[in-house]
Amino acid sequence: MNRIAVDGMGGDFAPYAAVDGAVQAANDFNLEVVIVGQENVIKRELQKHKVTGGKLFIQHAPEVVDMGESPVSAIKKKKNSSIAVGIDLLKQRDVNAFVSAGNTGAVVASASLRLGCLPGIKRPGIAISMPTVHGFSLIMDVGANIDPRPEHLFQYAIMSDIYARYFHKKKRPTIGLLNIGEEESKGTELLKETYKLLRDSELNFIGNIEGRDIFSGKVDCIICDGFVGNVVLKVIESIAETTIQVLKRELNKNLITRMGGLFLKVALSSWKKETDASELGGAPLLGVDGAIIISHGGATAKAIKNAIKTAGQAVDYEVNSHIVDEITKKE
Amino acid sequence: MNRIAVDGMGGDFAPYAAVDGAVQAANDFNLEVVIVGQENVIKRELQKHKVTGGKLFIQHAPEVVDMGESPVSAIKKKKNSSIAVGIDLLKQRDVNAFVSAGNTGAVVASASLRLGCLPGIKRPGIAISMPTVHGFSLIMDVGANIDPRPEHLFQYAIMSDIYARYFHKKKRPTIGLLNIGEEESKGTELLKETYKLLRDSELNFIGNIEGRDIFSGKVDCIICDGFVGNVVLKVIESIAETTIQVLKRELNKNLITRMGGLFLKVALSSWKKETDASELGGAPLLGVDGAIIISHGGATAKAIKNAIKTAGQAVDYEVNSHIVDEITKKE
Numbered sequence: 001m002n003r004i005a006v007d008g009m010g011g012d013f014a015p016y017a018a019v020d021g022a023v024q025a026a027n028d029f030n031l032e033v034v035i036v037g038q039e040n041v042i043k044r045e046l047q048k049h050k051v052t053g054g055k056l057f058i059q060h061a062p063e064v065v066d067m068g069e070s071p072v073s074a075i076k077k078k079k080n081s082s083i084a085v086g087i088d089l090l091k092q093r094d095v096n097a098f099v100s101a102g103n104t105g106a107v108v109a110s111a112s113l114r115l116g117c118l119p120g121i122k123r124p125g126i127a128i129s130m131p132t133v134h135g136f137s138l139i140m141d142v143g144a145n146i147d148p149r150p151e152h153l154f155q156y157a158i159m160s161d162i163y164a165r166y167f168h169k170k171k172r173p174t175i176g177l178l179n180i181g182e183e184e185s186k187g188t189e190l191l192k193e194t195y196k197l198l199r200d201s202e203l204n205f206i207g208n209i210e211g212r213d214i215f216s217g218k219v220d221c222i223i224c225d226g227f228v229g230n231v232v233l234k235v236i237e238s239i240a241e242t243t244i245q246v247l248k249r250e251l252n253k254n255l256i257t258r259m260g261g262l263f264l265k266v267a268l269s270s271w272k273k274e275t276d277a278s279e280l281g282g283a284p285l286l287g288v289d290g291a292i293i294i295s296h297g298g299a300t301a302k303a304i305k306n307a308i309k310t311a312g313q314a315v316d317y318e319v320n321s322h323i324v325d326e327i328t329k330k331e
Numbered sequence: 332m333n334r335i336a337v338d339g340m341g342g343d344f345a346p347y348a349a350v351d352g353a354v355q356a357a358n359d360f361n362l363e364v365v366i367v368g369q370e371n372v373i374k375r376e377l378q379k380h381k382v383t384g385g386k387l388f389i390q391h392a393p394e395v396v397d398m399g400e401s402p403v404s405a406i407k408k409k410k411n412s413s414i415a416v417g418i419d420l421l422k423q424r425d426v427n428a429f430v431s432a433g434n435t436g437a438v439v440a441s442a443s444l445r446l447g448c449l450p451g452i453k454r455p456g457i458a459i460s461m462p463t464v465h466g467f468s469l470i471m472d473v474g475a476n477i478d479p480r481p482e483h484l485f486q487y488a489i490m491s492d493i494y495a496r497y498f499h500k501k502k503r504p505t506i507g508l509l510n511i512g513e514e515e516s517k518g519t520e521l522l523k524e525t526y527k528l529l530r531d532s533e534l535n536f537i538g539n540i541e542g543r544d545i546f547s548g549k550v551d552c553i554i555c556d557g558f559v560g561n562v563v564l565k566v567i568e569s570i571a572e573t574t575i576q577v578l579k580r581e582l583n584k585n586l587i588t589r590m591g592g593l594f595l596k597v598a599l600s601s602w603k604k605e606t607d608a609s610e611l612g613g614a615p616l617l618g619v620d621g622a623i624i625i626s627h628g629g630a631t632a633k634a635i636k637n638a639i640k641t642a643g644q645a646v647d648y649e650v651n652s653h654i655v656d657e658i659t660k661k662e
Contacts, residue, residue: 068514070514070516143511146511146518146519147519147520178562180474180477180557180558180561180562180565183399183401185401187477187558188477188478188558189478210562210565211561211562211563211564211565211566211567211568211569212565212566212568212569213569214566214569215569215570216569224562226511227511227518227519227559228558228559228562230511230542231509231511231541231542231555231559231562231563232542232562232563232566233542234541234542234543235542235543235545235546235563235566235567236542236566236570237542237543238542238543238544238545238546238547239546239567239570
């Protein structure tokens with residue numbers, strides 16, 4: 001049975017959402033869950049819940065990394081944070097995976113430092129699943145590595161390919177390089193070099209893609225540096241929020257348009273179900289020697305529960321061994 | 332009276348949209364319009380329209396730059412394209428401004444080469460007005476300069492400040508640097524250096540902003556490199572299209588949701604009017620020695636008409652002299 005550690009203190013709604021999600025996961029799935037955090041806080045939170053079976057555990061971690069804290073200072077000063085202790089459990093193989101909705105920079109830095117990279121991998125990256133008109137596309141990297149070399153982006157393509165095969169059930173995922181034009185000669189030196197590596201590989205590389213192709217479902221895996229990926233991700237999140245805000249404002253203007261709002265809600269609910277990001281719960285930090293799922297800071301209990309499920313699947317699918325096999329083959 | 336040249340052969344709907352827009356501008360506004368392009372093609376197109384007064388002219392240009400053509404090859408091989416001839420009219424001061432919905436890369440390269448930069452300006456950039464929850468924000472650069480130095484971004488902030496003052500009527504526009512976090516220490520070396528230049532300037536710099544702040548209307552001018560700006564712009568365009576596509580699909584599923592679509596149309600029409608991008612018609616290429624407005628490849632006649640109006644305003648507001656004054660002051 002898989003044993004998954006979850007950061008009980010991480011995220012905007014911690015400890016509430018993290019503990020609630022952990023309890024739901026332990027009750028619903030065939031796995032053990034270890035909540036990492038301040039023991040008294042977690043115990044108090046757990047009293048609100050009904051826990052069945054003996055599948056839920058607490059691992060004490062006295063310190064808490066704040067959401068806005070500098071990752072470098074968090075690593076230096078808080079060696080006993082829920083993030084550090086959770087990742088240590090993973091390093092010692094006391095657990096198979098670690099889930100956190102906490103400070104993303106601190107999770108990435110701690111994991112890189114304490115676990116190191118998988119053999120052959122130069123730098124880890126975060127791969128996020130994005131709803132498109134048709135199912136999901138993967139974007140990698142969305143913030144772990146803001147100044148990558150061509151080799152890093154090439155390895156992100158290899159890791160994305162594997163993740164899309166196992167998680168999105170694509171047989172031979174298409175790979176696109178996010179650029180400002182389709183021609184091979186477009187973009188920065190980084191992208192021109194990466195293009196050559198991808199073109200000469202065995203991956204199903206379809207060439208450069210543009211910002212407008214992200215939602216069309218044209219490509220299964222979108223490769224970019226962590227700076228561009230992070231900006232794009234936040235733009236997309238904010239557009240969703242802005243659209244809802246503008247719709248609400250406009251739809252509330254009079255009775256007729258208010259009725260439109262009700263109809264719209266019905267119309268969109270089925271698409272929302274198909275593409276609800278909280279169904280996946282989080283994004284894997286691929287390339288480190290251990291399974292880590294990073295959830296959104298605003299993760300709900302449902303998102304945490306599903307992130308724990310996703311973590312268990314990453315272990316079952318042996319994503320990391322497949323990555324090592326593929327990287328070793330390339331060298 | 333201002334005299335504006337418009338590229339009659341540029342854009343996905345050329346010559347139809349360009350000529351139609353030029354005719355409307357000449358009829359409606361107090362300015363002269365010179366359509367640049369293949370004389371027989373433009374003349375044939377003009378026969379469909381009723382032109383009043385003597386305010387519309389044709390300047391023959393035998394060659395056409397294709398939308399997908401490499402800018403470098405277009406400049407080398409097509410010295411008599413509508414883009415080259417239009418920019419030459421501007422250089423010789425036969426016209427006050429040039430408008431094109433053609434190959435953006437070719438317009439930027441031709442303008443840089445033939446007109447050069449304004450005194451003190453190192454590199455030109457494209458500044459686009461983006462609808463937000465409250466009015467417009469400016470994003471600069473969205474594609475002219477994909478590998479800028481800190482000084483370039485700093486000058487983009489100075490130019491954006493001026494443009495936002497005159498075009499968006501902001502008294503003291505706020506300036507934000509697009510980054511992956513708000514702290515001064517965030518981001519690439521380029522951004523850390525640019526941050527210092529902006530912090531120590533007299534501009535109304537509010538610090539780093541994130542992708543999620545673009546639509547909130549939190550900041551009047553958003554400064555970024557042309558690669559990130561271009562990707563973000565295309566992501567935004569595609570989300571608008573995807574949303575409409577998904578809404579149409581979902582709303583057509585049954586009679587009830589189809590009615591929702593009708594209500595929604597009513598609700599959104601007022602916001603659309605406020606923030607319709609075709610009201611501005613195009614984005615200025617700021618920093619070159621001449622007024623140039625770049626329209627979207629898919630520009631309609633209405634967009635071209637309004638781009639011509641915007642070009643006239645850029646001349647009337649003396650945007651370029653204000654830029655030179657400001658840059659000279661800084662040095």
